[in-house]
Amino acid sequence: MALGQFTRQDPIQRSMLLTALYMAQEQYGYLTPEAIERVAQRLQMSPGEVYETATFYSMYRRRPMGRYVLQVCEGLSCHLAGGADNLAGYLQETLGISPGETTADGLFTLQTVQCLAACGSSPAMRVNDTLYENLTFDRVDQILSELRGG
Numbered sequence: 001m002a003l004g005q006f007t008r009q010d011p012i013q014r015s016m017l018l019t020a021l022y023m024a025q026e027q028y029g030y031l032t033p034e035a036i037e038r039v040a041q042r043l044q045m046s047p048g049e050v051y052e053t054a055t056f057y058s059m060y061r062r063r064p065m066g067r068y069v070l071q072v073c074e075g076l077s078c079h080l081a082g083g084a085d086n087l088a089g090y091l092q093e094t095l096g097i098s099p100g101e102t103t104a105d106g107l108f109t110l111q112t113v114q115c116l117a118a119c120g121s122s123p124a125m126r127v128n129d130t131l132y133e134n135l136t137f138d139r140v141d142q143i144l145s146e147l148r149g150g
């Protein structure tokens with residue numbers, strides 16, 4: 001099969017799509033309509049197929065975000081560990097924003113997600129590509145301070 005003759009079900013193409021979306025996000029900051037169109041062209045897919053994948057995974061951003069995207073897990077394990085609601089609430093209070101919002105300085109965007117695959121060391125939070133586990137409020141304060149450069 002020559003390059004560019006993939007079918008929608010081709011696992012190699014699907015794998016390339018995830019990587020291409022990640023790279024486009026890094027380049028554009030988020031998946032703009034232009035980024036979706038370029039990825040679709042490069043992989044010879046329809047923009048609709050690419051958009052469908054981009055909307056399925058929480059790691060892809062479809063609108064401008066802060067420099068640091070805080071994804072707080074609200075999954076069952078984190079909830080049972082007493083962290084999910086408390087941690088999200090603590091971050092809302094500390095940052096002065098609700099889930100889906102970005103701080104006025106453009107530094108932090110807060111999101112809630114369903115599982116970060118760190119159930120054994122909950123509660124967990126991901127900041128961009130870094131996973132933080134066994135979180136406490138003190139550790140969250142330390143992380144925010146480090147991210148602010150303090």
Ligand code: FES
Pocket residue numbers: 073074075076077078079114115116117118119120122123124
């Ligand atoms: S439920 Fe929180 S990491 Fe899985």
